Amino acid sequence: MRIAIEELSVALGGRDVLSDVGLIAAEGEIAGLVGPNGSGKSTLLRTVYRHLRPNAGRVLLASRDVRSLAPAEAARHIAALPQERGSDFEFTVREVVAMGRTPYKRAFAGDDEWDRAAVAEALERVGLGAHADRRFAQLSGGERQRVLLARAFAQQPDVLVLDEPTNHLDVQHQVELLALLREQRRTTLISLHDLNAAASLCDRLHVLHEGVLVASGTPREVLTPELLAKVFGVRAAVVEHPLTGDPLIAFDHRQAAP
Secondary structure, three states: OOEEEEEEEEEOOOOEEEEEEEEEEEEOOOOEOOOOOOOOHHHHHHHHHOOOOOOOEEEOOEEHHHHHHOOHHHHHEEEOOOOOOOOOOEEEHHHHHHHHHHHOOOOOOOOOOOHHHHHHHHHHHOOOOHHHHEEEHOOOOHHHHHHHHHHHHOOOOOOEEEOOOOOOOOHHHHHHHHHHHHHOEEEEEOOOHHHHHHHHHEEEEEEEOOEEEEEOOOOOHHHHHHHHHHHOOOEEEEEOOOOOOEEEEEEEEEEEEO
């Protein structure tokens, strides 16, 4: 499904966090949000999965305002992996992932064979099929991250909203996660701090700076030395990745942008 964000403005605590932001994630597209800390990336994502109500503007899911959807219907279409998430679940890995099936159930209904199959498939996709009976609270940070991603997959949504999903993952699991997201080609809105990962993964990038959308386009169009200096305050060269051909940012770690 297509996501369209139209003239979105959000204020928190009397401060404007987003101002008149508009962007589109086409069906099957991976749209990346990049920008410095405090630029409004998480706030924008939270409006998409209805955790925040905008002061102005709207988020459209296939031409329907997400605020008009019933909670269960919205959850069948949009699954989120936010940054703020509990770490004290007293549940097994399987039970945590099974929470993703809640939008499809009546109150107090148990799991059926379709639920169990969806949970098992989601765990296999994140490489944790053998850990289904472990306690979530006993897992490492990276393992917890993958369990929560499996919960989102088990939800079988049309749209994934992911806020810094590579946090806590080692290099191997970062690469595996990005490959998995690229392979499944579900409409995805994702925020990433790692600009090289964003350049490799995303079809289009949207750059936020101080709550304003300052650039949109393909990674090659957006990630220029001039933008990196202006928005991120770094001196960098953009070259071709020798293995993939994607844009590769080589940062100057000895000095900041002039």
